[in-house]
Amino acid sequence: MWRDAALVAGKDLRIELRSKVAVNQVIPFALVVVVLFGLAIGQSVSGRGVAEETGLANAGVLRGAAAGLFWVAVLLSTVLAVQRSFAVENADGARDGLRLSGLDPGGVFLGKAGATALQLLVLEVLVAAAAALVYGVHPAGLGLIVATCLFATAGLVFLGTTYGMLSSGSRVRETLLPLLFFPVAAPVLLGATKAFDAAIAGTPGAGRGWLELLVVFALAYGALGTAVFGSLLEDA
Amino acid sequence: MTRRGRPALALDLLGVIGVVGLAVTVWLGLWVTPPDRFMGNLVRLLYIHPPVAWVMYIAYGLSFLASVLYLWPRTRDLRFDRLAGSSAEVGVVFTGLTLVSGSIWGRPTWGTWWTWDPLLTTTALLFVLYLGYLALRRVPGEPATRARRSAIGALVAFLDLPIVYFSVDWWRSLHQAPTVTVGRTYVHGSMAWTLLLGFVSMTALFFWLVGHRYRLAALVDAEEDLALSAAVAERRAEVSDYLPDGGVPHPADGEPVAVAVGVGAGTAADAPGTGSRSPAVAAGGEAGLAGTRQR
Amino acid sequence: MSGYIEAGYAVVLGSLALYGSSLLLRERSARRRAEDAGGAEDRWEPPRQEQ
Numbered sequence: 001m002w003r004d005a006a007l008v009a010g011k012d013l014r015i016e017l018r019s020k021v022a023v024n025q026v027i028p029f030a031l032v033v034v035v036l037f038g039l040a041i042g043q044s045v046s047g048r049g050v051a052e053e054t055g056l057a058n059a060g061v062l063r064g065a066a067a068g069l070f071w072v073a074v075l076l077s078t079v080l081a082v083q084r085s086f087a088v089e090n091a092d093g094a095r096d097g098l099r100l101s102g103l104d105p106g107g108v109f110l111g112k113a114g115a116t117a118l119q120l121l122v123l124e125v126l127v128a129a130a131a132a133l134v135y136g137v138h139p140a141g142l143g144l145i146v147a148t149c150l151f152a153t154a155g156l157v158f159l160g161t162t163y164g165m166l167s168s169g170s171r172v173r174e175t176l177l178p179l180l181f182f183p184v185a186a187p188v189l190l191g192a193t194k195a196f197d198a199a200i201a202g203t204p205g206a207g208r209g210w211l212e213l214l215v216v217f218a219l220a221y222g223a224l225g226t227a228v229f230g231s232l233l234e235d236a
Numbered sequence: 237m238t239r240r241g242r243p244a245l246a247l248d249l250l251g252v253i254g255v256v257g258l259a260v261t262v263w264l265g266l267w268v269t270p271p272d273r274f275m276g277n278l279v280r281l282l283y284i285h286p287p288v289a290w291v292m293y294i295a296y297g298l299s300f301l302a303s304v305l306y307l308w309p310r311t312r313d314l315r316f317d318r319l320a321g322s323s324a325e326v327g328v329v330f331t332g333l334t335l336v337s338g339s340i341w342g343r344p345t346w347g348t349w350w351t352w353d354p355l356l357t358t359t360a361l362l363f364v365l366y367l368g369y370l371a372l373r374r375v376p377g378e379p380a381t382r383a384r385r386s387a388i389g390a391l392v393a394f395l396d397l398p399i400v401y402f403s404v405d406w407w408r409s410l411h412q413a414p415t416v417t418v419g420r421t422y423v424h425g426s427m428a429w430t431l432l433l434g435f436v437s438m439t440a441l442f443f444w445l446v447g448h449r450y451r452l453a454a455l456v457d458a459e460e461d462l463a464l465s466a467a468v469a470e471r472r473a474e475v476s477d478y479l480p481d482g483g484v485p486h487p488a489d490g491e492p493v494a495v496a497v498g499v500g501a502g503t504a505a506d507a508p509g510t511g512s513r514s515p516a517v518a519a520g521g522e523a524g525l526a527g528t529r530q531r
Numbered sequence: 532m533s534g535y536i537e538a539g540y541a542v543v544l545g546s547l548a549l550y551g552s553s554l555l556l557r558e559r560s561a562r563r564r565a566e567d568a569g570g571a572e573d574r575w576e577p578p579r580q581e582q
Binding site for chain 1: 367376396404
């Protein structure tokens with residue numbers, strides 16, 4: 001199963017390297033979202049003089065919300081990444097090829113999830129840097145931040161790949177996937193944001209419980225996805 | 237199941253229990269029971285809000301069970317899928333009502349229409365979660381495919397319930413101890429009985445609603461099947477118009493033939509209880525073939 | 532204060548009544564349509580094997 005996973009992941013990553021969709025579209029999308037949040041929430045100073053470092057009157061608000069905004073941007077990007085992951089299967093009957101190839105379906109699931117996760121992790125590094133810059137956040141507690149990113153991404157990707165397969169056969173998949181994905185992903189948003197908050201505030205201990213939540217989520221949906229992907233693949 | 241068989245009577249009985257019980261609950265709740273020492277008259281909403289919330293959990297639990305039963309090969313039956321969908325839809329209705337009644341309770345109690353307390357927030361997430369599930373059910377496809385997809389969707393959604401609950405609960409701690417799971421120890425006397433009656437009546441009403449929603453789904457499925465058979469018969473009639481007599485394999489006993497008309501008339505993987513197509517197809521098929529032969 | 536309580540009861544019970552009656556109405560019309568079309572109401576026969 002793991003070998004099949006590596007095969008599928010390699011294929012997906014190779015497709016991405018050649019088409020560069022994630023790099024050209026999804027990452028810029030996330031960056032735009034980060035900036036848009038600043039526009040939406042930030043209030044400009046009236047009059048002269050810079051009130052805060054970044055030049056906005058309520059920069060404190062943005063700084064406080066930075067973790068949450070980051071993760072919302074990541075969640076939105078996950079949906080795009082998952083849709084892209086399954087769009088590559090729609091062309092030329094690739095899905096039939098996948099089904100008939102004799103690959104272990106659990107392996108296919110893990111492979112696709114893994115490839116998407118890798119792309120998202122790269123995205124997260126870039127977007128985190130941008131968010132730290134734009135929202136005036138000083139990162140700390142790197143260990144907690146990295147662990148949070150890993151497990152949150154794993155959970156999101158497991159969930160997304162499952163739902164992505166579920167909705168990939170239908171014509172309404174573009175609107176169905178977000179509707180299905182976001183409510184279930186809410187705990188990840190909550191946990192990751194709180195963990196980031198703890199890290200930024202310099203109290204990583206407070207974030208440990210949230211990290212455990214993320215681990216549980218990732219394990220649960222990893223297991224569920226691996227188990228059901230076979231029947232989903234058959235139905236598509 | 238005949239029209240006036242035992243299941244139908246049981247269903248009617250549930251409805252009566254539900255409606256009468258609710259009526260009595262309202263009478264008791266609004267007029268007979270005394271106001272609470274701490275909450276005053278607001279305690280009267282307690283006879284409605286927790287029962288509605290409790291029913292919501294039953295609904296989703298039932299939907300989950302039915303989905304699991306459908307996915308389990310030995311008990312695979314489209315009726316379970318139908319039950320899962322009906323239960324979830326009624327559950328969504330009750331979830332909406334939980335939100336509304338909770339909000340109405342919150343306004344005079346805490347002064348605002350919305351508070352981010354754990355139960356209310358969890359309920360809001362559940363609402364959207366199961367709206368998504370209902371949307372998933374509406375995606376067109378083969379009955380078996382649709383059912384399997386919905387069942388898996390239900391699993392994914394239900395797995396999230398405890399996670400959502402715990403995460404939101406850690407996040408906020410305004411709400412009092414859940415009155416649904418832990419009995420309020422200072423509710424006693426007539427208030428306790430009224431509360432109990434509220435729970436019983438709402439539960440009965442829930443099952444009545446699910447029963448009727450299930451029947452509606454069954455009727456709609458049967459209608460779909462009939463339309464399908466009619467379409468298949470029409471196609472076969474068209475085909476047999478163009479082929480010489482005997483060109484189309486003639487089913488001796490009226491069995492539907494797997495003609496390549498692009499109509500997936502069910503695979504071997506279809507569950508029993510899909511509804512009868514054969515009689516209607518046979519009738520239409522025979523009529524079509526008979527018409528050709530007379531020329 | 533009491534207005535909220537009556538509102539709460541009214542909304543909950545009213546919505547349930549609305550939903551319940553809509554179910555009954557839709558069920559009745561679906562049953563009528565099924566009877567018109569061929570009377571295969573709630574009959575469940577296992578599908579015979581395709582050839």
